[in-house]
Amino acid sequence: MPTERRSLIMLFGATGDLATRKLYPAMYNLFKKGNIRDHFAVIGTSRHSVDDAKFRDIVTKSVNDAEKKADKKLVADFIKHFFFVTHDVTDLEHYSVLKDKAEELDKEFKLNGNRVFYISMAPNFFGTVAKNLKNQGLLSEGNGFNRLVIEKPFGRDFESAKELNDALSHSFNEDQIYRIDHYLGKEMIQNIEAIRFGNTLFEALWNNRYIDNIQVTLAENLGVEERAGYYDNSGALRDMVQNHIMQIVSLLAMEQPVAFKDVDIRAEKVKALRSLRVYNVAEASTNFVRGQYAAGGNGKEYREEDGVPADSNTETFVAGKLLFDNYRWSGVPFYIRTGKKLADKFTRVDVVFKKPLVDIFSFPQDGNTLLSPNVLTIHIEPNQGFSLVVNAKNGDQGFHTEPVNLDFYESSQRTQNTPQPYERLIHDVLKGDGTNFSSWPEVANAWKFVDQIRRVWDIQQPMFPNYLPGSMGPVAADELLARDHREWIYKLNQ
Ligand code: NAD
Helix, strand or coil: CCCCCCEEEEEECCCCHHHHHHHHHHHHHHHHCCCCCCCEEEEEEECCCCCHHHHHHHHHHHHHHHCCCCCHHHHHHHHCCEEEEECCCCCHHHHHHHHHHHHHHHHHHCCCCCEEEEECCCHHHHHHHHHHHHHCCCCCCCCCCEEEEECCCCCCCHHHHHHHHHHHHCCCCHHHEEECCHHHHCHHHHHHHHHHHCCHHHHCCCCCCCEEEEEEEEECCCCCHHHHHHHHHHHHHHHHHHHHHHHHHHHHHCCCCCCCCHHHHHHHHHHHHHCECCCCHHHHHHHEEEECECCECCECCHHHCCCCCCCCCCCCEEEEEECECCCCCCCCCEEEEEECCECCCEEEEEEEECCCCCCCCCCHHHCCCCCCCCEEEEEEECCCEEEEEEEEECCCCCCCEEEEEEEEECCHHHHHHCCCHHHHHHHHHHHCCCCCCECHHHHHHHHHHHHHHHHHHHHCCCCCCCECCCECCCHHHHHHHHCCCCCCCCCCCC
8 A cells, every 4th residue: 555645735836737737637646546645635826716616627627638537536536635725926915825724724634734835837936935935934833844846947047046046945945845857757767777776787887998978869859839938038958958968967977876865866966967077168169069940841940930039049959068077987978969840759868888899700801790889778758668789690601790689668558557757756745755856956066067058159159040850950969979980879760
């Protein structure tokens, strides 16, 4: 039997897109599995004038949209835990209404004073809400916990992130703050630690003696769609690299934690990020490439999308080379790339091992091919699994080698039953496990790195648009690796 977690969840932005598309279905799954059951209550708030009945309709629709055959009786039980308070977060006086409601529900559902405050609103409200929660006396006193969940983005550069963090620190300690990076809730991202630290085969070789380079690709095949307003102010560097990619890279680069606990894992991730080389202007220009998509297929070019200024220099693609100045990784580039309107939608990590120092099977006169590097690919999405390329004899009469693939993919049934990121992450918050959230030192170091690239890009005029929809980005992204006599493992038409 799963352990039931007791808590009030006060949700700011309860009528918004994220809440209705992701958060209610995630909570419902936790309810279905018994992780939350009798002793939880949700106070939804937003400026909208909604009563409990209407709110419960919203939650029901959201669950039914996510799960076509949701059990009606279970959904009916679930929504009895949902209450709504119309509340403008800037209205100081009105916090007392939230406070009274929290106390009433705490008694009714026997919540032991445990409170989760989830801010699913535009980022400019994060600091205001956190401050008001404390100043207006909403934090639980006594033995109950107070936890704050913050959505992305966490600032738009180091300075603004620090300002936000200072505002949050006024009300919450670092160990009470859960900064969401939903990539950290993905099954195969969490599997990176299992693959590395659960297998002598990999961890023993996980260093610059045996690894040639590591490649991380987060590809999307859609354009900006309806998010142009947000996206044009952000761009791929801020939207994807500073958070998701930096988190994945730190999991790949970190040392083995003392134990599989949030404090120990965070300590190692921070250490790795601190050894990431922060580039000077020349290095940033050489080691990072940006792109913006052109028109193609039936789609418009980025600058013609609704809500995008015609002279926008916002990048929809980034590729870069990251270098860690430490004993384990000295000399091993981590290549990263992400972009919109690429060939396909997928996320993968390719760990490229060095070839054997001597290739005794190379008989050019017989037309034999050279040995391939061993490549461990971690397929994060849509397929979940990993594959390993090894060299083997090809079965001919002569002695010819060929690369063969050892594949493991989760079955679609297992994948379907795997909790979605928000389900895991909300569960982690209720358990008080910060492993899969970004800590402030991680966020700060990631911003310091990314700011340097941004600074250089802000003073240089890009040649946009520079890649076609359906490609894998601008030619310069291939040249970035070609300069190092390498190539991307994932290429088009694979
Ligand atoms: P949204 O605009 O759809 O919802 C915002 C909510 O805030 C609404 O309920 C609105 O009524 C409420 N609100 C606005 N001003 C208010 C005020 N003054 N007082 C009280 N309530 C107010 O936004 P969203 O897409 O749900 O995003 C929420 C957060 O989640 C943002 O930080 C966003 O960056 C992040 N996020 C969203 C998604 C997504 O898929 N939507 C994905 C990742 C991260």
